[in-house]
Amino acid sequence: MDLIYYQIEEVAQKTGLTKRALRYYEDMKLVTPIRTDAGYRLYSDDDISEILRIRELRDSLGFSLNSIKESLDLQNTLKEILSQSNGDPIVIKKSIEEVEKQIKLISEKEIALSNVKNKYEVVLKQLVELLQRCE
Amino acid sequence: MDLIYYQIEEVAQKTGLTKRALRYYEDMKLVTPIRTDAGYRLYSDDDISEILRIRELRDSLGFSLNSIKESLDLQNTLKEILSQSNGDPIVIKKSIEEVEKQIKLISEKEIALSNVKNKYEVVLKQLVELLQRCE
DNA sequence: TATAACCTTGACGTTAAGGTTAAGGATGGG
DNA sequence: CCCATCCTTAACCTTAACGTCAAGGTTATA
Numbered sequence: 001m002d003l004i005y006y007q008i009e010e011v012a013q014k015t016g017l018t019k020r021a022l023r024y025y026e027d028m029k030l031v032t033p034i035r036t037d038a039g040y041r042l043y044s045d046d047d048i049s050e051i052l053r054i055r056e057l058r059d060s061l062g063f064s065l066n067s068i069k070e071s072l073d074l075q076n077t078l079k080e081i082l083s084q085s086n087g088d089p090i091v092i093k094k095s096i097e098e099v100e101k102q103i104k105l106i107s108e109k110e111i112a113l114s115n116v117k118n119k120y121e122v123v124l125k126q127l128v129e130l131l132q133r134c135e
Numbered sequence: 136m137d138l139i140y141y142q143i144e145e146v147a148q149k150t151g152l153t154k155r156a157l158r159y160y161e162d163m164k165l166v167t168p169i170r171t172d173a174g175y176r177l178y179s180d181d182d183i184s185e186i187l188r189i190r191e192l193r194d195s196l197g198f199s200l201n202s203i204k205e206s207l208d209l210q211n212t213l214k215e216i217l218s219q220s221n222g223d224p225i226v227i228k229k230s231i232e233e234v235e236k237q238i239k240l241i242s243e244k245e246i247a248l249s250n251v252k253n254k255y256e257v258v259l260k261q262l263v264e265l266l267q268r269c270e
Numbered sequence: 271t272a273t274a275a276c277c278t279t280g281a282c283g284t285t286a287a288g289g290t291t292a293a294g295g296a297t298g299g300g
Numbered sequence: 301c302c303c304a305t306c307c308t309t310a311a312c313c314t315t316a317a318c319g320t321c322a323a324g325g326t327t328a329t330a
Contacts, residue, residue, distance in 0.1 A: 009306075023309095024288060038296055040307055058287095060247035062197010065287070078258050082265065092266045099259045106252045110245065112195035117241045123213050124234045130217065131227045144276075155318060158279095163317095173326055175277055200317075277326065282319105289314070296307065 005034070005042035015051045022051070028065050030054055030072065061109070074098060140169070140177035150186045157186070163200050165189055165207065196244070209233060 012019050025031050026041070031050055033041040043051075050072075057063045057071070074095075081087050081095055147154050160166050161176070166185055168176040178186075185207075192198045192206070216222050216230055 007307075018288080019307095020288060020290085028287095036296090036307095038307080039309090040296080056247050057251070060244045061251070075254075075258070078262070082258070082261055085265075086269055087265070089266060089269045092262055092269065096259065096262050096266065099255050099262065103252060103255050103259065106248055106255070109195045110248055110252070112191050113241055113245050113248065116192070116196070117238060117245070119210075120234050120238050120241070123210070123217070124231065124238065126217055127213070127227055127231050127234065130220075130222070131224060131231065134221055134224045134227065142277075153318080154277095155320085159318060171277095171326095173277080174279090175326080271330100273328105273330085275326100275328080278324080280322085282321085284317100284319070286316090287314100289312105291312085292310085294308080297305085299304090300302090 003044055005044060006048070008041050008043070011043045011048060011051070014048055015055060017051065017055065025051070025054065025065070028069060030065065030069055071102070074102070138179055140179060141183070143176050143178070146178045146183060146186070149183055150190060152186065152190065160186070160189065160200070163204060165200065165204055206237070209237070 006014070008019050008022055011017075011022060015022075017025075022031070022041075026033065031043075031047050031054075033043040033047055036042060054065075054068055054072075057068045058065070063071070078095055078099070081092060141149070143154050143157055146152075146157060150157075152160075157166070157176075161168065166178070166182050166189075168178040168182055171177060189200075189203055189207075192203045193200070198206070213230055213234070216227060
């Protein structure tokens with residue numbers, strides 16, 4: 001079974017990004033589709049799910065493309081480390097620290113988010129009560 | 136007891152923003168410190184906590200200053216609505232919808248965040264195991 | 271009263287993340 | 301073979317969120 005590839009226009013539709021953004025992401029080395037002999041970009045399904053993950057990080061979490069790249073790079077080195085079933089303990093410890101730092105960062109964001117959410121939920125409750133008294 | 140006011144430099148230190156950013160936020164009408172006769176900005180403690188909230192929204196959640204402004208404006212109109220103990224039911228219903236929309240948006244972000252966090256936690260666990268086997 | 275250390279408003283520069291337009295090659299159908 | 305419809309790179313434009321002077325007013329201190 002050979003792989004299916006998509007041209008840029010189709011990928012744009014599938015991911016909700018523009019063609020310009022897809023090309024820009026390639027410049028940033030966030031995705032690297034293969035090319036036809038004529039130079040056309042060909043995206044695999046893996047490329048597309050990668051792009052969707054990037055989109056989620058960008059849209060939902062407001063990460064910059066640079067920090068997204070760092071995050072993806074980190075995940076790749078982690079994969080490498082984990083694939084070799086025994087590696088340098090020093091490298092592993094460093095990676096653990098890195099990952100813990102990321103998790104901590106995310107936890108902070110989670111707290112900030114839930115604060116904002118709580119605030120809105122309090123107001124929502126008050127509004128609903130007010131509406132009931134009005135009717 | 137009269138209020139305490141701070142000049143811009145001190146506010147910059149207290150909030151971790153630059154003076155330029157503070158002036159820019161005033162241009163954006165995110166904060167409006169009072170002025171001395173000579174035109175110096177004077178920030179109150181309330182101004183400072185407002186600025187800290189803005190910072191949190193910007194840093195942790197990646198909101199644009201525009202959407203932060205919209206959010207703050209919404210909260211102000213909500214306060215007004217809630218202060219008048221009976222208002223126009225139509226207005227109230229609209230506000231409820233607005234708030235529900237915001238909460239939904241935040242929930243989406245929360246899910247996205249926890250997905251990313253989970254991914255990292257799985258990797259972290261694997262790394263810790265790998266380290267133990269190495270030692 | 272002079273001088274340093276604040277503050278002010280411009281005004282132009284910068285970076286990220288694309289939008290837009292131009293000029294030209296590839297490809298598929300009639 | 302030709303035309304429409306894809307694709308390519310290159311180059312310049314745009315917006316947000318400031319950074320960075322520059323020129324000048326204010327205030328505290330020696």
